[in-house]
Amino acid sequence: MSQTFTLDGKTIAFEPGQTILQAADAAGVFIPHLCYHPEFKPHGSCKLCTVKVNGRQTASCTMRALPGMAVESDTEEINAERRALTQMLFVEGNHYCPSCEKSGNCQLQATAYHLGMMSSHYDHFFPNRAVDASHPEVLLDFNRCILCSLCVRASRDVDGKNVFALSGRGIDTHLIVNASSGRLGDTDFTLADKAAEVCPVGVILKKRQGFAVPIGERPYDKAPISATAAEEAC
Amino acid sequence: MTVNDTRDIALIAVVERIVERNGRDPTRMVQILREVQEALDWLSPQAIDALQAALKVPRTKIEGVAGFYAFFYLQPRGRYRLLFSDNITDRMLGNEALLERLCKNLWIEPGKVSEDGLVSVDTTSCTGLCDQGPALLVNNRAIGRLTAERIDQIAELVRGKVPLAEWPEELFVIEDNIRRADVLLSNDMQPGDALRAARALAPDEGLLASNMRSWREGLPTGLGGPAAILDEIKHANLRGRGGAGFTTGLKWEACRNAPLQAGHQRIVVCNADEGEPGTFKDRVLLTRHADLVFEGMTVAAYAVGATQGFLYLRGEYRHLLEPLNAILERRRGENLLGQNILGIAGAHFDIQIHLGAGAYVCGEESALIESLEGKRGTPRNRPPFPVTNGYLDQPTIVNNVETFAAAALIALKGGAWYAAIGTKHSAGTKILSVSGDCARPGIYEYPFGVSVRQVLADCGADDVQAVQVSGPSGVCIAPAEFDRIIGFEDIPTAGAFTIFDSSRDMFEVARNYVHFFQHESCGFCTPCRVGTALLKKLMDKLYQGAGSPYDFAEIEKLNVLLQSMSHCGLGHTACNPVLDTIARFRPAYDRRLMQKEFTPAFDLDQALSLARQMTGRDDAGAHLATQHGGEA
Numbered sequence: 001m002s003q004t005f006t007l008d009g010k011t012i013a014f015e016p017g018q019t020i021l022q023a024a025d026a027a028g029v030f031i032p033h034l035c036y037h038p039e040f041k042p043h044g045s046c047k048l049c050t051v052k053v054n055g056r057q058t059a060s061c062t063m064r065a066l067p068g069m070a071v072e073s074d075t076e077e078i079n080a081e082r083r084a085l086t087q088m089l090f091v092e093g094n095h096y097c098p099s100c101e102k103s104g105n106c107q108l109q110a111t112a113y114h115l116g117m118m119s120s121h122y123d124h125f126f127p128n129r130a131v132d133a134s135h136p137e138v139l140l141d142f143n144r145c146i147l148c149s150l151c152v153r154a155s156r157d158v159d160g161k162n163v164f165a166l167s168g169r170g171i172d173t174h175l176i177v178n179a180s181s182g183r184l185g186d187t188d189f190t191l192a193d194k195a196a197e198v199c200p201v202g203v204i205l206k207k208r209q210g211f212a213v214p215i216g217e218r219p220y221d222k223a224p225i226s227a228t229a230a231e232e233a234c
Numbered sequence: 235m236t237v238n239d240t241r242d243i244a245l246i247a248v249v250e251r252i253v254e255r256n257g258r259d260p261t262r263m264v265q266i267l268r269e270v271q272e273a274l275d276w277l278s279p280q281a282i283d284a285l286q287a288a289l290k291v292p293r294t295k296i297e298g299v300a301g302f303y304a305f306f307y308l309q310p311r312g313r314y315r316l317l318f319s320d321n322i323t324d325r326m327l328g329n330e331a332l333l334e335r336l337c338k339n340l341w342i343e344p345g346k347v348s349e350d351g352l353v354s355v356d357t358t359s360c361t362g363l364c365d366q367g368p369a370l371l372v373n374n375r376a377i378g379r380l381t382a383e384r385i386d387q388i389a390e391l392v393r394g395k396v397p398l399a400e401w402p403e404e405l406f407v408i409e410d411n412i413r414r415a416d417v418l419l420s421n422d423m424q425p426g427d428a429l430r431a432a433r434a435l436a437p438d439e440g441l442l443a444s445n446m447r448s449w450r451e452g453l454p455t456g457l458g459g460p461a462a463i464l465d466e467i468k469h470a471n472l473r474g475r476g477g478a479g480f481t482t483g484l485k486w487e488a489c490r491n492a493p494l495q496a497g498h499q500r501i502v503v504c505n506a507d508e509g510e511p512g513t514f515k516d517r518v519l520l521t522r523h524a525d526l527v528f529e530g531m532t533v534a535a536y537a538v539g540a541t542q543g544f545l546y547l548r549g550e551y552r553h554l555l556e557p558l559n560a561i562l563e564r565r566r567g568e569n570l571l572g573q574n575i576l577g578i579a580g581a582h583f584d585i586q587i588h589l590g591a592g593a594y595v596c597g598e599e600s601a602l603i604e605s606l607e608g609k610r611g612t613p614r615n616r617p618p619f620p621v622t623n624g625y626l627d628q629p630t631i632v633n634n635v636e637t638f639a640a641a642a643l644i645a646l647k648g649g650a651w652y653a654a655i656g657t658k659h660s661a662g663t664k665i666l667s668v669s670g671d672c673a674r675p676g677i678y679e680y681p682f683g684v685s686v687r688q689v690l691a692d693c694g695a696d697d698v699q700a701v702q703v704s705g706p707s708g709v710c711i712a713p714a715e716f717d718r719i720i721g722f723e724d725i726p727t728a729g730a731f732t733i734f735d736s737s738r739d740m741f742e743v744a745r746n747y748v749h750f751f752q753h754e755s756c757g758f759c760t761p762c763r764v765g766t767a768l769l770k771k772l773m774d775k776l777y778q779g780a781g782s783p784y785d786f787a788e789i790e791k792l793n794v795l796l797q798s799m800s801h802c803g804l805g806h807t808a809c810n811p812v813l814d815t816i817a818r819f820r821p822a823y824d825r826r827l828m829q830k831e832f833t834p835a836f837d838l839d840q841a842l843s844l845a846r847q848m849t850g851r852d853d854a855g856a857h858l859a860t861q862h863g864g865e866a
Contacts, residue, residue: 089760147757166298176298
């Protein structure tokens, strides 16, 4: 028999060892998240999935569910803070949705819509980030990187290649690739890698396949990101 | 063979020797990178190639770690790398003018390398010489008490390309400045005394038993084993001296009770990553009482059954590495470390020193452990806690330098003796690092319960406007609160005690601390990475005169977000200096809100400064009126 906790008053069943986010996902309740991916070890860095557990804020992707927990998630207070985090991610990088290949397919954009983000609010950082088009099949546009580490984890844990890593510190943290030239074309990265398909934003892009699905007909154009949890639960 | 080939071969040989000396162990990455840089001045692509070949780890791993620490250079920074300590106390002592003087002397710009590749001058976070500042580091060697004369002397030495080893020794003299000693700083323990006392509490083979199996797995009840010393620590009511004040006995007990997997051992780590601006007591403890600290670590090992120990020494204290290693070597010779300590069969424990490389966040215990494992110093998700899953997933205790010194004293004199000192909730003494506006900056040891007023009187501080207790992550208090006491029940502290007289601008104090947190944010979580950068921009905007009540409200909103959403204590406390100074010194902010309505931070005239610099113009026609846009 599984145990339960409450999420915004709703009873959620969980298996021992499951995190709050995993249990919520399984029950079809959406908690916004960007660095979490069900196939990888939780990371807990984007903090979008922050919830209040017994009055204290914590990342729901790393917090194990415990019987009787009272979890708040979909409240105006928490959503306002999530919206601020989303705005921070927008101004930290260079995100131009109208011209981005990932528009309608981008978790950052979809999460911003979900949270009702109407502007980027903060002053833009306008960082100077070069693109890397050295690989024959893949383009890297670092302008959109949100440092979620999913490609790092996929390449290391699934592909066994360590193509990606984070370097730098603080606001200068950035993605690097495994070559002395610093260029993806000089690594053993291929399109078949798991790391090629996990980017939640538009950093890792397939060449020569731009706009294969027209804007307006993409997943998040049709249904909000909050619907994905319900789909996964089915 | 070309000159380049010869150089490459020499470089590979250097790297190979360093990697070999470190046992080809990638968990020693931070130590390896430090040694390579000491030998080669920077971590060149060729050096990383050689490291990759020797260590057989992905290049991303090496570059990821090297890019994290402020003292590792992936770009050339010159043969002489001069870093001015930029704590608020250095500022108050005039470090900016001295930096400018040195740059003019050497004909270079701050932050850039001289054209001949000889020298670079830049700033760094507090180097722990606040009682004898302004200070700088030259290739990680500390020089304090900077004056114009000293700056000119240093410039001369650099220009003359005098090797660092031949620089006058008096430049590198660091004072202890112990102004008030209590039970800890006046102790006269002989090496081994505390261990023998702890041993006397356990007449049978307690240490052996503890080392061979964990407590939970079943020491026979009633055995006078290591539990006896653990009981003394508990009776002493010892709490962590790093600031958080966790009960030491409980931490040790949890580690000792943690199940031990096959092949694992328990670990004792001494946190000497004393990075909180304004704190320097651990430097003095390790200079004057290193035996007491190492003995405390060994007592801890005895209590929890640990076999391996680390001292994590901040990179700014590089000068202590050789003296401390000599003390460890002596203690091995005296059978106070190593195998069968004091002749007790099975009592094995040794300590190695791990040097940090410029990362305040590594003072957080789980980030420190990551760094010990040769990784980026990112705080871990908790639970699990280090006491069960610490260094290489083994049960680990991490305690402050002063905590271990106190533990040795407790082993020597007993828990009851110690508990009688201080207050009910805060047993023992606390060492304060006093700096700022006072006649006698330095080290003051008091029993807990001393009032702020008393400390101010003792160090000769008049006309005091504010005291920052425990550094920027601590509290800033105003004169009305000077009767408050140092203790866990009132003002807990890691030791910093920074004094500001009425001539100081408390907004500038807060702005300096905001810059510090932005520089030291590890970048892992969104709120701290971006939030500290936004906070810095807003404080700078106020400083530049473009601030309005809107910006003030934004600062307050960011503070709430940082506190509630950040991953670790750095983010949680990054807003403390701002919140405290707003609450107590609001006029200092109001003076800065020079605009009634929102005004953009972007300043068109300022944006033209590069063009002016390039064209050598600074006449009226080369300026734009900022407020009215385009009116030249």
